[in-house]
Amino acid sequence: MDEDMVDEAMPLEMMVEDGDDNTMRMAPLLVGNSKEEQAQILIEMLRAEELSDRITAAHQLTKIAGVIGFVRTRKELLPYLVESVDDDDEVLIALAEGLGKLVPFVGGNSFAHSLLPLLEMLLTTEENAVREKAITSTKAVVESFSDEIFNDEFVEMVIRLATKEWFTARMSSCFLLPFSFSRLHEHQKRNHISLFAALCRDDMPLVRRVAAQNLGELINRVAETSKEKGLFEGGLITASILPLYIDLAGSAQDSIRLHMPANCMLFGAQVVPLMQKLDDPARDNIHNIIKSKIIPLIISCANDSSWRVRWTTASKFSGIVEAFKNFAGAMDVLIPAFESLLKDTEAEVRTAATFNLSLVAGCGADITALNDNADGFSISKSIPVAQRLVQSVASLIDDDNEHVRAALASVATDLAPLLGREEAISLLLPPLMDLLRDPSSEVRLNLISTLSSLHEVIGLDLLSQSLLSAILELAEDSKWRIRLVILRHIPLLAEQLGKNFVGDNLTPVCVRLLEDDISSIREAAARNLADLTSLFGSDWAFTHFLPAIKKILKDRSYLRRLTALKACAAVAMVMNSDIASQKMLPIVLEMSNDDVPNIRFNVAKALSSFGPKCANSMHSITQTLNELVEDSDRDVRHFAKETLDSFGSKSSMIGTATR
Numbered sequence: 001m002d003e004d005m006v007d008e009a010m011p012l013e014m015m016v017e018d019g020d021d022n023t024m025r026m027a028p029l030l031v032g033n034s035k036e037e038q039a040q041i042l043i044e045m046l047r048a049e050e051l052s053d054r055i056t057a058a059h060q061l062t063k064i065a066g067v068i069g070f071v072r073t074r075k076e077l078l079p080y081l082v083e084s085v086d087d088d089d090e091v092l093i094a095l096a097e098g099l100g101k102l103v104p105f106v107g108g109n110s111f112a113h114s115l116l117p118l119l120e121m122l123l124t125t126e127e128n129a130v131r132e133k134a135i136t137s138t139k140a141v142v143e144s145f146s147d148e149i150f151n152d153e154f155v156e157m158v159i160r161l162a163t164k165e166w167f168t169a170r171m172s173s174c175f176l177l178p179f180s181f182s183r184l185h186e187h188q189k190r191n192h193i194s195l196f197a198a199l200c201r202d203d204m205p206l207v208r209r210v211a212a213q214n215l216g217e218l219i220n221r222v223a224e225t226s227k228e229k230g231l232f233e234g235g236l237i238t239a240s241i242l243p244l245y246i247d248l249a250g251s252a253q254d255s256i257r258l259h260m261p262a263n264c265m266l267f268g269a270q271v272v273p274l275m276q277k278l279d280d281p282a283r284d285n286i287h288n289i290i291k292s293k294i295i296p297l298i299i300s301c302a303n304d305s306s307w308r309v310r311w312t313t314a315s316k317f318s319g320i321v322e323a324f325k326n327f328a329g330a331m332d333v334l335i336p337a338f339e340s341l342l343k344d345t346e347a348e349v350r351t352a353a354t355f356n357l358s359l360v361a362g363c364g365a366d367i368t369a370l371n372d373n374a375d376g377f378s379i380s381k382s383i384p385v386a387q388r389l390v391q392s393v394a395s396l397i398d399d400d401n402e403h404v405r406a407a408l409a410s411v412a413t414d415l416a417p418l419l420g421r422e423e424a425i426s427l428l429l430p431p432l433m434d435l436l437r438d439p440s441s442e443v444r445l446n447l448i449s450t451l452s453s454l455h456e457v458i459g460l461d462l463l464s465q466s467l468l469s470a471i472l473e474l475a476e477d478s479k480w481r482i483r484l485v486i487l488r489h490i491p492l493l494a495e496q497l498g499k500n501f502v503g504d505n506l507t508p509v510c511v512r513l514l515e516d517d518i519s520s521i522r523e524a525a526a527r528n529l530a531d532l533t534s535l536f537g538s539d540w541a542f543t544h545f546l547p548a549i550k551k552i553l554k555d556r557s558y559l560r561r562l563t564a565l566k567a568c569a570a571v572a573m574v575m576n577s578d579i580a581s582q583k584m585l586p587i588v589l590e591m592s593n594d595d596v597p598n599i600r601f602n603v604a605k606a607l608s609s610f611g612p613k614c615a616n617s618m619h620s621i622t623q624t625l626n627e628l629v630e631d632s633d634r635d636v637r638h639f640a641k642e643t644l645d646s647f648g649s650k651s652s653m654i655g656t657a658t659r
Contacts, residue, residue, distance in 0.1 A: 038063060039064045059097075062105055074107065095118075099119055109144040116138075123172040124161070124172070135176065142179075155188065159195065162199060163195070178217040178221050179217075180192070200212070200215070209256050228277050238286075254309050260301050261301050262316055262319075272326055275287065290324075298313070298320060311348055331385060342354060350399065354407040361414075369381055384418070390419060397434050409450070444470045444474055445474055451493070471486060472509065487521065494506065510525045514564060515552065530573065550587065561599055569610070572610065572613065577616070585614050585617055588603060597633035597636050601628075601633070601636040605639050
């Protein structure tokens with residue numbers, strides 16, 4: 001519908017009337033109406049007393065705007081929405097989200113700025129969720145602005161927000177100031193940073209917290225646009241950004257300080273590479289700034305009185321090390337700080353640091369180590385960070401907290417490729433063997449789940465016996481979920497350990513768990529036997545577990561017989577057709593005479609898979625199914641008929657098999 005046609009339609013204020021209890025409310029009621037009728041209904045719903053109506057209509061702004069046209073959307077719909085900003089938060093959230101999609105419906109990029117007044121009001125609301133949606137929509141709308149509109153309209157709006165008396169507007173500006181930086185004119189950039197600096201020193205802690213949250217984004221934008229110039233004396237980074245780091249790091253609120261580890265990481269990621277492009281005097285100056293100001297901030301965070309700040313530092317430490325790994329001397333200071341986090345008094349901090357252990361060790365950097373020579377003098381040499389950190393493993397395995405040890409078990413084996421075979425055997429293997437005997441089943445399970453890294457470096461001869469003992473204990477664990485997880489890992493271990501080890505040691509575990517009291521365990525054990533057969537072949541299966549399955553098929557418990565039946569069917573599907581027909585199919589067909597209907601109808605279901613697999617035995621299959629179709633139990637009859645129908649008619653299948 002073009003604008004001329006739309007302008008002749010009913011005016012918006014006439015379309016919007018006070019709703020009553022009979023007002024059409026829900027979106028399904030729009031089905032079957034024309035677009036114009038749908039738009040009118042939605043506009044009425046915007047004014048309805050029911051909150052759900054207004055929310056539904058607010059989610060359909062594009063549908064309304066698409067019908068009434070560009071001009072009326074700008075001149076009537078948007079002003080009407082401006083008057084509605086005192087509505088419930090749920091309605092405002094829907095409006096804020098929808099505005100980001102309205103650019104094509106207000107006339108395109110040239111008129112996108114008409115959305116700013118409403119967005120500015122939403123950016124000032126008290127509800128955080130509304131502001132978040134409004135910030136996202138504002139960024140989407142601004143992307144369509146020309147440089148002229150950007151600087152005339154959007155920049156002025158951001159300045160207003162940053163200087164408004166109401167603190168929520170200033171909080172929103174903390175997100176938009178860094179976002180807008182890249183497109184600013186040169187003469188505007190320093191003013192924008194000054195506005196951001198004022199927010200970092202705002203009287204309201206909430207504003208300072210959001211400013212700290214966005215400082216890293218600002219350093220990214222400044223570094224991308226200013227390049228090396230920002231590092232010169234009096235540059236934007238050295239003169240304007242760096243003081244903000246110092247101010248925020250000294251805040252009394254830990255909710256502000258906990259953003260500093262990420263900010264320091266982003267500072268290093270941006271500034272260290274730029275520093276390498278500078279001439280010697282300027283490079284030395286930046287080197288001294290980082291060494292004397294930024295790295296001490298990181299150390300301060302690692303030693304902060306607030307455990308939340310230390311936890312955040314521990315969580316971000318791998319990123320911090322990655323950012324500063326090419327900065328001379330950084331590891332000599334950062335790695336001891338990381339080791340202190342591994343020994344922190346709070347278990348949550350130690351756990352977060354431990355999860356980062358292998359990532360920090362894998363940074364590829366060296367650290368200075370001091371050794372005493374024969375004359376009693378200390379000499380220094382560089383060693384890989386991994387060689388230094390592996391010494392922490394021994395203390396972590398004795399940690400009182402199970403979560404710390406579980407975290408260690410998840411990452412410790414990743415140190416092996418970093419150390420090499422000899423050092424992995426001498427430094428890493430002994431504590432890992434102790435970890436395999438940990439009293440917590442979760443710890444042992446985490447370690448077994450990550451053994452591939454260790455296996456690739458040192459082989460299995462040195463850990464097979466300890467590994468076997470741990471697996472057998474986990475398979476008998478009282479927690480059924482532990483038994484289930486170890487079962488799921490057996491096929492992976494089989495690929496690593498080989499069929500001789502698995503056949504003698506792990507296959508009996510799977511067979512025994514076919515008789516477990518928990519159905520999920522029994523089914524997983526059945527699937528495992530099929531996976532192992534796929535890996536090692538049919539002959540291996542006949543030797544190692546099929547005799548045991550045949551024995552279970554005679555068990556008094558029908559549930560165990562049922563599991564054995566499913567195991568036979570699953571194993572047959574990974575064998576070649578001849579072996580499946582000759583060896584496995586007769587076992588399944590024999591179970592069709594079981595006294596329990598549940599077994600018989602599962603035979604019928606299993607035969608649906610045997611049909612395509614064992615085409616040469618189709619006569620025996622259909623003969624058994626025909627017998628089951630006449631069974632006294634209706635469920636057996638149903639599944640037998642269903643399987644026969646999947647093959648085709650009885651007569652045609654029998655005839656085909658006979659021919």
